[in-house]
Amino acid sequence: MSTITRYRSRDPRFFADFDAIVRSTFAGQPAETSAEALAFTPTAETVRDGDDVVVRLDLPGVDVAEDVSVEVTNGRLVVAGERKDARAEESAGRSVREVRYGRFRRSFGLPGHVGADAVSAHYDQGVLSVRVAGVYAGTEPTKITITAGTPVTDEA
Structure with missing residues (x-):
């Protein structure tokens, strides 16, 4: 018999469970349903810069x-870490908590020709920028000329 969990509006557990379902369905990441495991998910964007892609978190x-790792694993760029609450003890009794803390893991697919040597990371003013060089190298379409007349055959 399955258990039905009832959530109140704005309950952070709802969003953690929903995020776990979406990740397991669409991103191929394991489903973690504990609110603590998914309490903090940094926002991310990817931007093309010439032949490179820059991922900003x-x-x-x-x-x-101390708390973040950037790795290339099985053809994926993985940024993982933890956002720690340095004031957890002094704020244990607060009733409103909008800032999220906890472990996080973001994963992005890489083309087969890109290795770990193409990845560099830089942190400035709260934004981690990860540059992956050469992601778009050689991806421009090649125009094929169409000729009219007798078709080309392999017969000699």
Whole structure:
């Protein structure tokens, strides 16, 4: 018998469970349904810059040197870490908590020709920028000329 969980409006557990379902369905990531495991998911954007792609993640207040890793694993760019609440003890009794803390993991597919040596990362003013060089190299279409007349055959 399955259990039905009832959530109140704006209950953060609802969004954590929904995020887990979406990740497992569309991104091929394992479904984690605990609110603590998915409490913080940094927003991300990808931007084309010439032949490169730049992935930007909003990580304000995160110590990237200690709490964030950027890796290339199985053809995927994986940014994982944790946003820690340094004031957890002093704010344990607060009743409104809009800032999210916890572990996070974001994963982005890479083309087969891109390796770890093409990846570099930079953190400035709360934004982690990960540049993946050469993602779009050689992806421009090649125009094929159409000729009229007798078709070309392999017979000699």
